[in-house]
Amino acid sequence: MFASTLADGSSEDQRPENLLQLNTSAIPGDPLSATNLTNLFPTTDNNSTNSTNQDLLSGLDENVFDEINLMSLALEEGFDPLEVSQLFEEPDSDSGLSLNSSHSPTSASISDTSSITFGEEEGAAGYSSDSESTSYDGLEGAVGGSGPEINKFCQMDDSSYYSEMSLHNVHHNHTYNQLPNQMEPSPEHHYSWSVKSSKIRSPCVNAMDKNLSRDERRAKSLRIPFSVDEIVSMPVEMFNSMLTKHYLTETQVSVIRDIRRRGKNKVAAQNCRKRKLDVILNLEDDVNQLKVQKEKLLKEQAQCSKSVSHMKQKLNDLYRDVFNRLRDEQGRPVNPNQYALHCNSDGSIMVVPRRLFKSEQKKDTQKDKKQK
DNA sequence: GCTAATTGTCATTGC
């Protein structure tokens, strides 16, 4: 890690500002003094010094390495002295949103290729969502977010590097996902777009960063040495120990907690919506099943009604047939309006006068009522 | 340009 970091940093060896800033942010009393740090950065012919430096570093404690990791990250990803100075000089800033670089004494030195300063990073101080996205979108091209791509892929010289940094800082325009080269240069941006525009390779920078989420850009811009995925998905214990073990500024800790909270909530919201959708789908299934069941029951009911009416019809026919055959003692046909067939419990059938039949029926119903 | 769907975020609540 260290060797590769130092090797990557070799392209940065012509940036006196960077070295100066790193020197100023070295931990007081740390074995890695400003001088040592300066020596850490390889020059073009420092293959031999690399190994020496690694030997030197082998005895350092973890915190020092963490500190250096942040710095090496900065080197690796296009070091911005302004931001690193803020990381170490503004421990009280809230959630990394005090990124207004105009407060940094280094901003003037950085922007000496033009009169533009990082102070034009508008909206960076607040903590509303709007100002947040504004500031980080601005940072996207200005700091770590685009650094490695510039270094590794764009191969620009230092002057264009700084111009690019300045341009991106000036040029956040609140048109999300729009590449700077797709924008029409406005009058107030005339200067920035006229400066060395032929050397600017914004698509190279933005193409790499535009796929990053806001939190990823935040983490990158604050040099947080963990991925958003790691921050969100690591267990609580590991997360807490990570916060305590690593040398992190309050800003970084605050942003890390924000990232974790939002990441967790994002997942929770996704799960919640998935569950809600499942519930809706299940309810729709239930509705469909109940509809099918209802249809089935209605068919069954129709079938039953049909068979009942059929049986009634047969019973009437039978009744009529029986009475047609019945004869009284004088051999006369029995009037079905005056007599009725009564079925006893033992299965025997009697011909009963209807008036008696009705009075018995009344008695029976009265008995039933009393019993109830 | 309008609209519906999707997604991220915040605030709140309950465990």
Next chain:
DNA sequence: TTGCAATGACAATTA
């Protein structure tokens, strides 16, 4: 009390 998941509400973005 604190942390966290669940969820409603809202806004921004996307299709």
